[in-house]
Amino acid sequence: MRSAPTILHLDMDAFYAAAEQAAKPSLRGKPVVVGGLGPRGVVATASYEARRFGVHSAMPMAQARRLAPNAAYLVPRFSLYRSVSEQVMELLGRLSPLVEPLSLDEAFVDLEAGGAARDSPSARAAGERLREDIRAVTGLTGSVGLAGSKMLAKIASEQAKPDGLVLIEPGTERELLGPLSVRTLPGVGPATGEHLRRAGITVCAELVEAGEDELVRLVGKAHGVSLYRMALGYDDRPVVAERDAKSVSVEDTFDVDLHDRVRIRLEVERLAERCVERLRASGHSGRTIVLKVRRFDFSTLTRSETLRGPTDDPAVVREAAARLLESVDTTGGVRLLGVGVSGLADYTQEDLFAQAAAEARAVDEGGLGEGRAADERRGTDEGVREAGGESVGPGAEPGGTLPPGSGPAAAGAAVGLPGRADGAGETLRDGGDTPAGEQGREPAVAGADSGAGRGPRGASHPAGGTGAVGVAETGGLGRPGESATGAPGERRWPAGHDVRHAVYGAGWVQGSGVGRVTVRFEEPGSPPGRVRTFRVDDPDLEPSDPLPLVAAGEDPDQSSCPATLPKERSRDGGDSGATESSSP
DNA sequence: TCTGGGGTCCTACAACAA
DNA sequence: TCTGTTGTTGTAGGACCC
Numbered sequence: 001m002r003s004a005p006t007i008l009h010l011d012m013d014a015f016y017a018a019a020e021q022a023a024k025p026s027l028r029g030k031p032v033v034v035g036g037l038g039p040r041g042v043v044a045t046a047s048y049e050a051r052r053f054g055v056h057s058a059m060p061m062a063q064a065r066r067l068a069p070n071a072a073y074l075v076p077r078f079s080l081y082r083s084v085s086e087q088v089m090e091l092l093g094r095l096s097p098l099v100e101p102l103s104l105d106e107a108f109v110d111l112e113a114g115g116a117a118r119d120s121p122s123a124r125a126a127g128e129r130l131r132e133d134i135r136a137v138t139g140l141t142g143s144v145g146l147a148g149s150k151m152l153a154k155i156a157s158e159q160a161k162p163d164g165l166v167l168i169e170p171g172t173e174r175e176l177l178g179p180l181s182v183r184t185l186p187g188v189g190p191a192t193g194e195h196l197r198r199a200g201i202t203v204c205a206e207l208v209e210a211g212e213d214e215l216v217r218l219v220g221k222a223h224g225v226s227l228y229r230m231a232l233g234y235d236d237r238p239v240v241a242e243r244d245a246k247s248v249s250v251e252d253t254f255d256v257d258l259h260d261r262v263r264i265r266l267e268v269e270r271l272a273e274r275c276v277e278r279l280r281a282s283g284h285s286g287r288t289i290v291l292k293v294r295r296f297d298f299s300t301l302t303r304s305e306t307l308r309g310p311t312d313d314p315a316v317v318r319e320a321a322a323r324l325l326e327s328v329d330t331t332g333g334v335r336l337l338g339v340g341v342s343g344l345a346d347y348t349q350e351d352l353f354a355q356a357a358a359e360a361r362a363v364d365e366g367g368l369g370e371g372r373a374a375d376e377r378r379g380t381d382e383g384v385r386e387a388g389g390e391s392v393g394p395g396a397e398p399g400g401t402l403p404p405g406s407g408p409a410a411a412g413a414a415v416g417l418p419g420r421a422d423g424a425g426e427t428l429r430d431g432g433d434t435p436a437g438e439q440g441r442e443p444a445v446a447g448a449d450s451g452a453g454r455g456p457r458g459a460s461h462p463a464g465g466t467g468a469v470g471v472a473e474t475g476g477l478g479r480p481g482e483s484a485t486g487a488p489g490e491r492r493w494p495a496g497h498d499v500r501h502a503v504y505g506a507g508w509v510q511g512s513g514v515g516r517v518t519v520r521f522e523e524p525g526s527p528p529g530r531v532r533t534f535r536v537d538d539p540d541l542e543p544s545d546p547l548p549l550v551a552a553g554e555d556p557d558q559s560s561c562p563a564t565l566p567k568e569r570s571r572d573g574g575d576s577g578a579t580e581s582s583s584p
Numbered sequence: 585t586c587t588g589g590g591g592t593c594c595t596a597c598a599a600c601a602a
Numbered sequence: 603t604c605t606g607t608t609g610t611t612g613t614a615g616g617a618c619c620c
Contacts, residue, residue: 189618
């Protein structure tokens with residue numbers, strides 16, 4: 001707890017929805033909802049216009065559609081959000097070397113460490129300048145909280161929303177916290193909140209009254225002690241610039257519960273391969289394999305197995321996950337499956353090969369014996385063989401990762417598309433000028449699109465290609481509710497994604513179905529554009545990468561703008577302001 | 585028509601070793 | 603050698619966050 005409010009918390013306002021509105025002029029001022037569009041999707045972000053209808057994060061999408069039937073419904077475009085987030089984080093990095101990102105749209109900054117502020121006036125000035133810079137560089141708004149601790153800075157930014165700044169003067173914490181709901185405190189969710197309510201505690205002042213011992217009795221040691229301290233305004237957690245990942249996981253919820261044991265096993269293996277892809281991409285290997293199963297009744301169980309050493313071998317993870325599945329009763333149906341790896345190590349491929357070789361020698365000498373060791377040995381050996389097949393053998397790049405779209409994992413993903421029908425077949429409805437079907441959902445394309453806009457980040461955009469990857473065998477697994485009509489070569493046009501037409505220029509997909517795709521031709525700097533409909537296989541129409549939200553200079557031809565916005569471009573708008581006003 | 589995905593942290597319990 | 607204690611590890615589940 002420091003004596004000056006030099007910890008800053010930034011929270012971008014309705015980030016995903018705001019980014020979509022900035023990218024699509026016709027959606028500005030209108031309700032926009034971003035999230036999974038499948039039958040079991042939930043809302044990731046709702047614009048403030050949509051919130052007026054009662055739509056909020058984590059709400060089932062079906063409920064959101066009932067509340068705001070005329071809102072625009074979009075699948076998330078993480079490549080766009082990431083590029084905007086990088087711009088914002090770069091601005092934060094200019095304030096201090098100590099920046100702790102919490103997510104794409106949120107971060108703590110230690111202003112003192114960067115010399116950007118030492119007291120209330122300088123902290124406020126730095127916060128206001130930051131908000132201006134963010135607006136200039138990204139076109140979006142963010143809310144800033146300033147306080148002497150992380151907890152209070154976060155509470156302050158919440159109070160500042162939308163598009164504001166709140167500074168909590170040190171010394172006023174207890175007074176400020178007293179009347180606030182216990183749910184304001186980080187770590188108090190629905191369960192703890194209800195637990196405390198039953199004990200007669202609803203606001204922070206009552207936490208202090210109850211005392212530490214009583215809180216420990218109510219909610220356990222760690223939680224009780226931290227609750228008591230937080231209610232008093234004590235929070236000494238430092239801003240930590242880098243935190244190591246502790247686990248990597250992937251999971252899929254299915255549109256329709258799975259019953260077929262063979263199919264379930266297939267899905268588990270596919271998830272295991274996707275998980276290893278991510279694990280390798282992060283430069284890690286891991287020791288503990290975790291299987292997650294959510295059953296038809298929403299009950300969730302996990303099973304885990306710890307190997308003798310870390311692995312990033314798809315075969316090892318696949319087989320461990322399959323073994324774990326054997327111990328789970330899936331009668332009644334399964335709505336979600338997940339595979340994760342924890343106990344991460346920074347093992348490189350070379351280390352693994354050395355380990356595999358050592359274990360192979362041990363096997364030859366009768367060193368490994370029973371049960372799990374045998375399983376592990378088998379996996380490791382396969383790992384060596386498979387690595388050879390990928391040309392990552394001795395002398396290859398350390399920590400080499402699978403190139404996107406290559407190798408067995410990619411093949412698995414292509415065949416086993418989760419089929420959540422996100423995006424394609426979804427039609428935006430933004431006031432009635434949408435020409436596609438009334439309900440917007442077009443099963444004819446749903447299956448074909450399911451790979452886009454979700455899942456592994458690398459697959460979230462049909463970059464540069466025809467978008468046909470992974471479509472060919474969509475029907476092969478026969479996922480219920482998934483269209484089998486995604487003909488080989490048919491292109492996917494996820495709602496909201498950017499396209500470019502040879503004649504009409506840049507636009508975005510407003511909807512698709514029945515062999516047609518509807519495009520609105522507009523871009524961030526343009527006025528609201530017109531809508532045109534094409535055949536899905538129109539050769540003049542190509543998927544394109546997101547355009548910068550804030551146009552730089554007078555270069556209307558942005559046809560090949562990369563997904564990550566060029567740094568120089570992002571600086572054009574904000575640099576002068578930041579440097580000019582560096583002294584308050 | 586209920587309830588995503590990717591994480592972190594904590595607690596409880598059992599098994600095992602020192 | 604047996605028994606009790608303590609610490610560690612593995613496993614499972616719950617709560618929470620964005």
